[in-house]
Amino acid sequence: MDVTLGVWTASIGAIVAMLLVDLVAHRRAHVIGVREAAAWSAAWIAIGVTFGVVVWQVYGATAGQAYFAGYLIEKSLAVDNVFVWAIIFSYFAVPRQYQHRVLFLGVLGALVLRGGFIAAGAVLIERFSWILYVFAAFLLFTGYRMLRQRDEHLDPERSRALRLFRRYVPMTDAFHGQRLLVRSRGVVLATPLLAVLVLVEVTDLVFAVDSIPAIFAVTDEPFLVFTANAFALLGLRAMYFLLADLIHRFVYLKIGLALVLVWVGLKMLVKIDLYYVPTALSLAVVATILATSVVASLVATRGQGRRSLPAPQDPPFRLATDEETARLEPLLRRRARARTR
Template sequence: MDIPFWAWLAVLGAIIAMLAVDLVAHRKAHVIGVREAAAWSAFWVATGVGFGVVVWWVWGPESGQQYFAGYLIEKSLAVDNVFVWAIIFAAFAVPREYQHRVLFLGVLGALLFRGLFIAAGSALIENFSWVLYVFAALLVYTGWRMFRSRNEHVHPERSRILRLFRRFVPMTDAYYGQRFLIRRAGAVVATPLLAVLVLVELTDIVFAVDSIPAIFAVTTEPFLVFTANAFAILGLRAMYFLLADLVHRFVYLKLGLSAVLIWVGVKMLLLDVVKIPTSVSLAVVATIIAVAVAASLRATRGQGRRTVEAAPAGAFRIADEAEMAQAQPLLRRRREGAMRR
């Protein structure tokens, strides 16, 4: 597959443009409702599918199928990521109107880190082909581990990262709007929103260890691996606001995801023995996810939306007017300094 340099530039330019549009559309903090989340989800899915059609048309059916297989795998694994975010937000009692800001920066960081991981993975595969078997073994192990722990949940309040963050970074117990840092008593301190951002970012890095090797199982073309990841990740924020209150209904999703990881891992292990067509891989992944989702919704039919519950990671609150006013002079000094410069 011959990818011209301009194609990379065009994709990166499109991603930056879409992020800018999303940032402008959500520049003011507000609660994102189900209808708005559904509209944005439809937009991002249409964008990802539309790009796949372009790949199919320009580079042929095989490349198109590889892209769609990677996109579907990443999108499916991302749902589990969304559920972890919901628990983190619940544990920190993050007001819903501030959550988009955290997710926007989290997704931006995810794109950067995954780009680095994909570049490193591609370089390793190009120079050491046996690395594919390492990825395959990792996927099978991860799938089995996910199967065994399918009924377990994350506990942000027990996170070692959170303990280290609190140990080395002074943090207030109040939210000051969408700010991550404030000045209090002459010192710059973090708000709980910064701790949440750190956990969200690190969570995505952990998930990338599973999802990126899974996409390498269907294609080793860096352009397809990156674009499948990017277009699936871009819709994560909208997916979160659409599905966060439905976590309890996807009771068999982890079972399905573990089957997907084991399937692509075994497929990669048998690479030199049996070459499984990409169309077959795509069909198997789509069937596993569809069955898991359908079985989950059937088993939980009649249950509506409900707020995610989690053990509190601390006693967090929203800063009152007096506290907010005390933080204002810092902003004014910054603006005055910028004007003088």
Template sequence: MDVPLWAWAAVLAVILVMLAVDLFAHRDAHVVSVREAATWSAIWVSLGLAFGGVVSWAYGAQAGGEYLAGYLIEKSLAVDNVFVFALIFTYFAVPREYQHRVLFYGVLGALVFRAVFIAAGSVLISSFAWILYVFGAFLVVTGWKMFVHRDGETDLSRNRVLAWARRRIPSTEDYHGQRFWVRQGGRWVATPLFFVLVMVETTDIIFAVDSIPAIFAVTQEPFLVFTSNAFAILGLRAMYFLLADLIERFVHLKAGLAAILVFVGVKMLLLDVYKIPIWLSLGVIALCLAVSVGLSLWQTRPGARDAVAADAAGSEREVDRA
């Protein structure tokens, strides 16, 4: 793909304008309602899909399919971020009206870090073609570990980055609105919201280590890797507020995400043996996501857990009688 500089500039301009609009719309601290989150989610998804249409129109169906596959991978893996964000906000007892501001700057930082990672990945791939096999093996191992440890819990109190930041940075224990820093006793000190932001940024860097190689599995075009990543990440805040109250229902999501990582890892390992068509990649990714989400919602539907518990109790009574 021959992408001119003006196209890069235009994409960055659209991203910056949309971020400015989002920041202006949420300039006052307030609790983001489900309806508001759904509206913004629809806007971000529509924008991401519309850009995919532009890519298809300008560079053909193959490029459009690669963008869409990358977008879908990042969007599905971003759901996993929602779990961790909810855990972080709960651990720090962050008031709901302050959460959007943290996520806004978290996404802003994520875009910068992703751009750096993508540039580094592109240089590595162009210089060392065999690095694709390393990425593929890494994704397979990561997917397997995610599946094995899908029910594990994260203990933030033992997080080394958080412990280091708290030791080195003077802070206050009280929230001061949406501020990350306040002046006390003649010096600047960090509020708890700053440490929340540190954890959000750290989490996103960790997730980027998985998602960036995964997108390189479907396309090695830097423009498609960055744009699919960026447009998926832009809707992360709205996705969080839309799904935050439902995360406990996605009991099989990690298994689906693990399957996606293993699939794209295998796809990368087979590059010189068989190139899996982009339409097949899209189908497998969508199927893994749909099955894991659908099965989760079905299993956790109202009354389903009570029925399972009743069946289990009935089985225990039958065993006792025997």
């Protein structure tokens, strides 16, 4: 597959442009409702599918099938991110109107991080073919571990990343709107929103370690790996606001995700020396596993409506008082004057 520098540049430019559109559309802090989240989710999926159709038309059916298989794998594994984000936001009692800013910056960081992972993975595969055995073994182990730990969830209180952040970074214990940093008595302090963002980025790092080898099991073409990742991630924020109150209904989804990882691990293992599983067959198997787990979950929990995760009785962070916010006004006015000059 011959992808020119111009195609790479145009694709990355389009992704950056869509991020900017999303940022401008949500520049004002507000609660994103189900209807708005559903509309944005549909739009992002349509964009991702349209890009796949273009790849299919320009580079052929094999490339198109590889893109869609990778997109579906990344999109499904990203649902696990949604569940973890819901736990984090609930534990820290992050106001819903501020959550989009954290997720936007989190996804932006994830795109950069995964771009680096993909580049490193492509170089390793090209130079050391035996690394595919390591990727396959890792996927099989991860799938097995996910099956064993399917009822376990992240405990933010025990997060080492959060403990290290709070130990070494001066911070306030109150949310100050969407601000990540504030100045108090001449000292710059991190807000709880920055601490939450750090935890979101750390959890995405963990998920990236699982998802990047999984998509390399489908295709080793860096362009397809990166674009499938990027377009799957672009709609992740809207997916969160659409599904966050329904996570209690997807009781079998984690089993489905574990089986997907086991499948792609086996596919990678047999591809090395034994047999190349057609991409169309791989796509069909992944889609069947995911559809079965989702339908079984919805049937098992029918009658249950939306339900937010319970917030802790004594959350670690709070909203800033009017008096505390007023102290920041002189600083905000100076910044506003500086921008108008």
